[in-house]
Amino acid sequence: MTPAHAYAGPSNAASWFTRATDWLDARGKGAWIATMVLGFIFFWPVGLAILAYVIWSKRMFSGESCARSARSMAPTRFRGSGNVAFDSYKADMLRRLEDEQEAFETFLQRLREAKDKAEFDQFMEDRQKRTDAETGDDKDAA
16 A cells, blocks of 8 residues: 555645645745745746735735734833833823824814815805806896
């Protein structure tokens, strides 16, 4: 009998593919991009196939790599430095920056709403002038 590993059937191909994608995922988006570029350089259909797979699997846009890096960055943001005064200052500064960001986003929203209202008012005014002009032309003709 032949050993099970001697048969290169679909399960071995699938495990190779899974190992390759896991290896690239562990190295992040840069590894996927580098692999895709090399695929385009050496044989363009391979690069195109990698691009299609990356888009189809949402590896570039899922934020999985970003989430992994955010998890690795999260402890430094919330972990204390050991200096109570600095930690207090840092917490206060982060709170103030978040408040400023929220105030700025609120300001931008009000600005967009005001611009939209001004554009709508201008549209209605132009429409009224056009209607009055058409009505005036009809009265002159009669």
